Amino acid sequence: MPIVILLQRTKFIYANMATDQEFNELRPYRDHEIHQVFQQLLKEESFIELLKYLFPHVPINDFVNQLLSINTIKEFQIGVVYPFIKEIIKDTTKGVTAEGLDKLDPNKSYIFISNHRDIVLDSAFLNILLHEHGHETSEIAIGDNLLIYPWITQLVKLNKSFVVRRNLPARQMLQSSNLMSKYIRYNITERNQSVWIAQREGRSKDGDDRTQTSLLKMINMSGNGDFEQNFKEVQIVPLSISYEYDPCDYLKAHEFLLKRDNPDYKKTQADDLKHMGSGIKGRKGRVHFKAAAPLNEELVGLNELDKHERLNKLAEIIDNHIHSNYKLWPGNFIAADFVNGNKLFASKYTKEDADVFNAYINEHISRLNADKEFIHACLMEMYANPVKNFYNG
Known part of the structure; x- marks a missing residue:
C-alpha cells in the first residue's frame, strides 16, 4: 500500500476516534480528577451529614482521611461503596444471588439492559455481583432528574455513573441522544468498559417490563455498520432483576x-x-439477578425487516429473555x-x-x-x- 494512502487512512482513523474530552458533560470522573472532587464534597454540609447518617459508627475525621487517601475510582468503589452496599444486603435482604454472570467473559465488555425496579440498588447490586464474579464494575446510566443537588451529581459520577439528560427540546434531545450513543459505544469498543442501562426511562411501576424501542434507536445511532453489525458490536446482555418484595x-x-x-x-x-x-x-426479601447470553445469533435476519420492525423485534427478543429469566x-x-x-x-x-x-x-x-x-x-x-x-x- 502506498505510504501516502496509509498515512491518509491513519489520519482518518485518529480523526474519528472518540476521546474522554468529547464526553465531559456526561461521563463519570476518572482517576486523576477524584482528589479535587473529594475536596469539593467535603465542603458540603449536606454531604457530611449524609456520611454521618450512612456511617454512624465511623468517626467523621476517619472517614474524611480515608477518602483523601484514595487514588483511584476502583479504590473508592471497593473501599467505600462495596462495604456500604454489602451492609444494605445484610440488613434489608435475605440474600442477593446471580446466574449467568459466570458464563460471561470477564475480559470483554457488555451492555447490560435490564428491567428496572429500584432507583439506586439495581445497578449497585449488579456491580457487587460483577466484582464478586471477577468482572470489572459497569458504568451506570442515571437520569439527570435524580441529580437534585450538585454534590449528588459529584457522588454518582465518582461511582462510575454517566448522565442521561431528560426533558429536553426535540433538537437538543437528538443531540444528547447522539452523544450518549457515541459514549456507550466508545465504552464498549474502545475502553472495554461495560455499561448498565434500564430497558425504559424510569422504573416499571406495574411490574410489566417492556423495552422501549427509543432506547434501542439511541444505541444504534452511533453505529457505522448495518443494524445487525451495530448491535453485535456492543454485546447486549438482557438482565432480569427479581425482588421478592419491592420496598x-x-x-x-x-x-x-x-x-x-x-x-x-x-x-x-x-x-x-x-x-x-x-x-x-426497605425490606426486599430475596433478590436474584440472571444474565442471558449476549445477543448475537438472535440478531441474524433483523436486517431484512424494515427499520421500525427491526426495533420492535429486537425489543421483543430482549423482553423474552427478561421475562423468561425472571425469578x-x-x-x-x-x-x-x-x-x-x-x-x-x-x-x-x-x-x-x-x-x-x-x-x-x-x-x-x-x-x-x-x-x-x-x-x-x-x-x-x-x-x-x-x-x-x-x-x-
Whole structure:
C-alpha cells in the first residue's frame, strides 16, 4: 500500500476516534480528577451529614482521611461503596444471588439492559455481583432528574455513573441522544468498559417490563455498520432483576392513585428522594439477578425487516429473555391467583407463604391514608404481571 494512502487512512482513523474530552458533560470522573472532587464534597454540609447518617459508627475525621487517601475510582468503589452496599444486603435482604454472570467473559465488555425496579440498588447490586464474579464494575446510566443537588451529581459520577439528560427540546434531545450513543459505544469498543442501562426511562411501576424501542434507536445511532453489525458490536446482555418484595411498591401504587385523580400529576424531586430512601432502607426479601447470553445469533435476519420492525423485534427478543429469566417468588404466584380469581398456581406456594405475603401487602397499604381497595389492586397487579409475562412468553 502506498505510504501516502496509509498515512491518509491513519489520519482518518485518529480523526474519528472518540476521546474522554468529547464526553465531559456526561461521563463519570476518572482517576486523576477524584482528589479535587473529594475536596469539593467535603465542603458540603449536606454531604457530611449524609456520611454521618450512612456511617454512624465511623468517626467523621476517619472517614474524611480515608477518602483523601484514595487514588483511584476502583479504590473508592471497593473501599467505600462495596462495604456500604454489602451492609444494605445484610440488613434489608435475605440474600442477593446471580446466574449467568459466570458464563460471561470477564475480559470483554457488555451492555447490560435490564428491567428496572429500584432507583439506586439495581445497578449497585449488579456491580457487587460483577466484582464478586471477577468482572470489572459497569458504568451506570442515571437520569439527570435524580441529580437534585450538585454534590449528588459529584457522588454518582465518582461511582462510575454517566448522565442521561431528560426533558429536553426535540433538537437538543437528538443531540444528547447522539452523544450518549457515541459514549456507550466508545465504552464498549474502545475502553472495554461495560455499561448498565434500564430497558425504559424510569422504573416499571406495574411490574410489566417492556423495552422501549427509543432506547434501542439511541444505541444504534452511533453505529457505522448495518443494524445487525451495530448491535453485535456492543454485546447486549438482557438482565432480569427479581425482588421478592419491592420496598417502593406502595409508593408506586400511590402514584397510580394520584394520577387517577389528577392526570397531570408529576412526581417532585422530594418524591424521588423519598423513593431512593425507601428503596435503600426497605425490606426486599430475596433478590436474584440472571444474565442471558449476549445477543448475537438472535440478531441474524433483523436486517431484512424494515427499520421500525427491526426495533420492535429486537425489543421483543430482549423482553423474552427478561421475562423468561425472571425469578418468580411465592408472592408473585399468590398475586397472580388473586388477580385471575383462581388457584392455578396453588402448588407454587403454601398457606404460610400466603399469610406472610398478605401480611406484607396489608402493612404497606396501612402506610397510606388513601383508597385502600385501589392500592391493593395495584399492588396485586404489580406482583402478578411478572407471572403473566413469564408464562405468556
